[in-house]
Amino acid sequence: MNNSIHNLTNTDDIVIIGGGLAGLFCALKLAPRPVTVISAAPLGQGASSAWAQGGIAAALAEGDSAEAHAADTVAAGAGLVDEEVALALAREAPGRIEDLLRHGVPFDRDLEGKLALGREAAHSARRIVHVRGDMAGQAIIAALTEAVRKTPSIRVIEGLVAEALMTEDNAITGVQLRRRDDITAKPVTIAARAIVLATGGIGHLYAVTTNPQEALGTGLAIAARAGAVIADPEFVQFHPTAIMVGRDPAPLATEALRGEGATLINGKGERFMLARHPDAELAPRDIVARGVFAEIAAGRGAFLDARAALGPRFAEKFPTVHASCIAGGLDPATQPIPIAPAAHYHMGGIAVDARGRSSIEGLWAGGEVASTGAHGANRLASNSLLEAAVYAARIAEDIAGSAAPSPARALAEQPPPRNCVMPVPSTNNLRRLMSSHVGVIRDGEHLAEAARTFAAIERDTGNVTLRNVATTALLVAAGAFSRRESRGGHFRSDHPTEKSAFAHRTMMTLGEARAIASRLDQGARHAAQPIMA
Numbered sequence: 415m416n417n418s419i420h421n422l423t424n425t426d427d428i429v430i431i432g433g434g435l436a437g438l439f440c441a442l443k444l445a446p447r448p449v450t451v452i453s454a455a456p457l458g459q460g461a462s463s464a465w466a467q468g469g470i471a472a473a474l475a476e477g478d479s480a481e482a483h484a485a486d487t488v489a490a491g492a493g494l495v496d497e498e499v500a501l502a503l504a505r506e507a508p509g510r511i512e513d514l515l516r517h518g519v520p521f522d523r524d525l526e527g528k529l530a531l532g533r534e535a536a537h538s539a540r541r542i543v544h545v546r547g548d549m550a551g552q553a554i555i556a557a558l559t560e561a562v563r564k565t566p567s568i569r570v571i572e573g574l575v576a577e578a579l580m581t582e583d584n585a586i587t588g589v590q591l592r593r594r595d596d597i598t599a600k601p602v603t604i605a606a607r608a609i610v611l612a613t614g615g616i617g618h619l620y621a622v623t624t625n626p627q628e629a630l631g632t633g634l635a636i637a638a639r640a641g642a643v644i645a646d647p648e649f650v651q652f653h654p655t656a657i658m659v660g661r662d663p664a665p666l667a668t669e670a671l672r673g674e675g676a677t678l679i680n681g682k683g684e685r686f687m688l689a690r691h692p693d694a695e696l697a698p699r700d701i702v703a704r705g706v707f708a709e710i711a712a713g714r715g716a717f718l719d720a721r722a723a724l725g726p727r728f729a730e731k732f733p734t735v736h737a738s739c740i741a742g743g744l745d746p747a748t749q750p751i752p753i754a755p756a757a758h759y760h761m762g763g764i765a766v767d768a769r770g771r772s773s774i775e776g777l778w779a780g781g782e783v784a785s786t787g788a789h790g791a792n793r794l795a796s797n798s799l800l801e802a803a804v805y806a807a808r809i810a811e812d813i814a815g816s817a818a819p820s821p822a823r824a825l826a827e828q829p830p831p832r833n834c835v836m837p838v839p840s841t842n843n844l845r846r847l848m849s850s851h852v853g854v855i856r857d858g859e860h861l862a863e864a865a866r867t868f869a870a871i872e873r874d875t876g877n878v879t880l881r882n883v884a885t886t887a888l889l890v891a892a893g894a895f896s897r898r899e900s901r902g903g904h905f906r907s908d909h910p911t912e913k914s915a916f917a918h919r920t921m922m923t924l925g926e927a928r929a930i931a932s933r934l935d936q937g938a939r940h941a942a943q944p945i946m947a
């Protein structure tokens with residue numbers, strides 16, 4: 415069932431916000447129970463899920479096990495992975511792959527007809543199911559979109575952005591939405607007794623990112639503004655090799671290129687990773703990202719050089735990357751590719767329990783917007799699609815199993831909140847500040863400045879979208895400021911080592927993030943006062 419915005423009724427029991435893997439899979443699992451799926455972008459667009467290149471991790475190979483998959487997940491997470499969560503995730507993987515096969519996802523098979531399993535960095539076994547090489551995300555979302563469109567109990571509404579959650583006594587009562595193509599239009603409200611947030615990540619808060627422009631962290635923001643506890647907001651994974659050919663978001667140069675022998679060089683032609691790690695270009699993702707960042711910051715530039723390793727074979731071996739380079743006016747067979755680290759994945763998110771429940775009654779969160787404890791300080795490759803599918807299924811089961819509720823009550827007419835067209839320079843300024851102050855290499859002074867700035871925007875702006883964007887930015891900056899150590903994706907040049915005192919997850923409300931910014935502001939004012947004799 416597909417409905418236009420004009421057919422929107424204003425009460426519904428279950429509303430899912432987000433049309434990526436988490437949202438669509440949850441809706442299908444809930445069928446035949448009626449649900450409404452709201453998506454800012456048309457299904458198939460504006461979702462990181464559709465862009466996934468690698469695939470989904472599942473311990474399916476002979477000799478592999480859920481325990482081994484969980485152990486790799488725990489090792490990647492730098493001491494902060496919840497081991498029970500990781501093991502349960504790995505155990506449920508085969509079942510969710512079966513579900514996706516039933517929905518028609520054409521995972522690649524070997525000559526015997528078994529699922530073909532790829533290998534990725536930091537996985538101790540071949541365990542990545544994939545589609546036509548690097549097309550997993552696109553194939554998964556195409557199959558699920560078709561299944562959703564054929565399911566009569568699922569109503570899909572595209573082109574609406576969720577901009578606020580309504581609550582009463584810490585329980586969900588509804589959601590406020592606005593047309594994406596006309597943000598000055600009057601908002602629409604839907605009363606709901608159960609809301610599932612599946613709005614994806616926050617990559618687009620950064621000036622350089624691999625994420626679609628919908629990944630602005632607005633889902634995280636509206637949950638935080640409604641009082642939800644946010645976990646680990648400071649942990650952002652940066653991909654070391656985004657291709658800098660003037661595109662936003664930046665296309666990815668897959669890690670497999672370095673696996674094939676491509677090297678990282680600076681503008682002088684020097685291989686800078688040799689001095690940084692024994693594995694040089696094949697060091698862990700966060701270490702390579704910092705190496706690339708440092709070369710760029712020092713003004714030397716960073717390039718991925720595949721001339722010797724691939725040369726004329728480039729186009730045939732890596733057609734997607736080749737096409738991105740050619741479209742950007744450079745031939746990677748004969749020229750080094752300019753690169754930069756890009757915000758890629760958010761390990762933090764709305765804190766949820768094993769059923770996907772947040773700290774607000776009636777609010778569930780699944781996929782990248784949630785933080786389950788599975789990724790700790792650093793995500794293991796190909797675990798995020800898995801987590802989205804596993805938690806979407808659990809959320810559906812939890813909602814379906816909850817006692818038959820009283821239907822949602824129609825919401826009283828609300829005065830439309832003030833909104834003005836989002837000034838693009840403000841968003842761009844904020845994105846630049848995130849990259850320069852809350853990015854790959856952080857320090858207390860710059861994090862403090864960023865937190866104070868985001869708190870002021872969040873407090874003062876009359877633009878709802880900008881306020882939501884600043885809310886999430888504030889949470890990331892405040893979390894990063896408070897974690898005075900380096901761990902996983904979070905690196906502080908003023909605290910460059912891991913510290914046992916911080917070997918715990920961050921749990922933070924928006925009120926606490928604001929309080930951190932306020933103390934920093936008072937400190938800055940105090941420091942600026944002239945010292946009286």
Ligand SMILES: Cc1cc2nc3c(=O)[nH]c(=O)nc-3n(C[C@H](O)[C@H](O)[C@H](O)COP(=O)(O)OP(=O)(O)OC[C@H]3O[C@@H](n4cnc5c(N)ncnc54)[C@H](O)[C@@H]3O)c2cc1C
Nearest residue numbers: 432433434435436454462463468469576614781782796799
């Ligand atoms: C280039 C790239 C490659 C990747 N490769 C892999 C991989 O190989 N394996 C892997 O496991 N992971 C990979 N990831 C990560 C993975 O794709 C994501 O973590 C995962 O797809 C998130 O799924 P999701 O359903 O939570 O969010 P998404 O798929 O991002 O969907 C979010 C949805 O919410 C909508 N939305 C957002 N905000 C709002 C709002 N306020 N109101 C209404 N709708 C809203 C969006 O339009 C979209 O429909 C990759 C990510 C990228 C960017």
